[in-house]
Amino acid sequence: MSYDKVNTKLIHGGIPMDEYTGAVNVPVYLTSTFKQDGLGVRRRGYEYARTGNPTREALEALIAELDGGLAGFAFSSGLAAIDTVLSLFKEGDEILTSENVYGGTFRILDQVFSHFGIKGRLAHTEDPARFAAEISDQTKAVLIESPANPLMEITDIRTISDIAHEKGLTVIVDNTFMTPYLQKPIELGADIVVYSATKYLAGHSDLVAGLVVVTTEELKERVAFLQNSKGAVLPPFDSWLLIRGIKTLGVRLDRHVANAEKIAAWLDENSDVKTVYYPGLKNSAGYEINKKQARNGGAMMSFELTEDHDIAVFFEQLRLIMLAESLGGVESLICHPASMTHASIPKEIREKVGITDQLIRLSPGIEDVDDIIADLDQAIWKSRK
Numbered sequence: 001m002s003y004d005k006v007n008t009k010l011i012h013g014g015i016p017m018d019e020y021t022g023a024v025n026v027p028v029y030l031t032s033t034f035k036q037d038g039l040g041v042r043r044r045g046y047e048y049a050r051t052g053n054p055t056r057e058a059l060e061a062l063i064a065e066l067d068g069g070l071a072g073f074a075f076s077s078g079l080a081a082i083d084t085v086l087s088l089f090k091e092g093d094e095i096l097t098s099e100n101v102y103g104g105t106f107r108i109l110d111q112v113f114s115h116f117g118i119k120g121r122l123a124h125t126e127d128p129a130r131f132a133a134e135i136s137d138q139t140k141a142v143l144i145e146s147p148a149n150p151l152m153e154i155t156d157i158r159t160i161s162d163i164a165h166e167k168g169l170t171v172i173v174d175n176t177f178m179t180p181y182l183q184k185p186i187e188l189g190a191d192i193v194v195y196s197a198t199k200y201l202a203g204h205s206d207l208v209a210g211l212v213v214v215t216t217e218e219l220k221e222r223v224a225f226l227q228n229s230k231g232a233v234l235p236p237f238d239s240w241l242l243i244r245g246i247k248t249l250g251v252r253l254d255r256h257v258a259n260a261e262k263i264a265a266w267l268d269e270n271s272d273v274k275t276v277y278y279p280g281l282k283n284s285a286g287y288e289i290n291k292k293q294a295r296n297g298g299a300m301m302s303f304e305l306t307e308d309h310d311i312a313v314f315f316e317q318l319r320l321i322m323l324a325e326s327l328g329g330v331e332s333l334i335c336h337p338a339s340m341t342h343a344s345i346p347k348e349i350r351e352k353v354g355i356t357d358q359l360i361r362l363s364p365g366i367e368d369v370d371d372i373i374a375d376l377d378q379a380i381w382k383s384r385k
Ligand SMILES: *Cc1c(COP(=O)(O)O)cnc(C)c1O
Pocket: 077, 078, 079, 080, 102, 104, 145, 174, 176, 177, 195, 196, 197, 198, 199, 208, 209, 210
């Protein structure tokens, strides 16, 4: 039977059962190596578990199918996935990234790949004309995040892909915030999609993982080679947990987004709140473009409390929502970009780009939304100076 609807794919996609036993879940294959039946004779192609493991393979087939790509690859973290993709490039190459690219992506380009002659440069992917002018002769790729963190800027993925492809660049999209349930970058022109699966895909704040999806035979071969050569593979148990998480991605995200929409609307009407950054709000800058390329505004948002609120008191007073890095888990998490995720950026620059000391980033969980709003309400009230 064939099927093409996403909620069915989430559950039956990839390798849906164990051929050997009929188990409805692919088991955790805890083995480092595989017996060969003779020289060069391998059952189902496996030889050594860094190169290939059946549990990991089920996950890799699943993410490739969900994203509409040719092949998937699983890594020990989102950054290991990004590291592997950036290793496709060589000395003298330049990679442009969205201006508010994930801090770890900026850091690995700025402080690791720079040592090997691969240069990262921040570009304005949210402004196509500006982006076109930023491409140089050395530019070989663009890495897009949409929405980008923490101000949730939206990039028109199709327009930027078209401009990039005209100049022969590889288009990489970090789709962590949206997942293939809400946004499918390959349909919009991306050549490679990367994920921190630690976030919504796993969804329970219980594992660290990364995924890559590619679209061509050449990229499939080169990423498989790099995955095996660099070796930062996702272990079998974590692969199994991630498959388990992905099965409920649709129902979880439906609730995450419904909660986010209610919370954003509530914040938007609240006089204690100066600005709300949420692409699902009709008055947000990227609303129209996001609506064109994604199912909805996703669940991540940021907001700024007015100056007559003490930010430290606000965080101290929260009772339900937990102060923590990361996002995308079933529990609501909140953070303070200026002192946490974006602390390494000097204050003047932070203020200039809008990451003020009053800015708060919220990852609404799937709790009852009234409880989340009540917690925000009482903490906002108590933080008034
Ligand atoms: C968390 C995150 C990463 C890094 O992933 P890890 O799993 O923490 O290594 C990369 N990109 C984005 C957008 C992220 O949110």
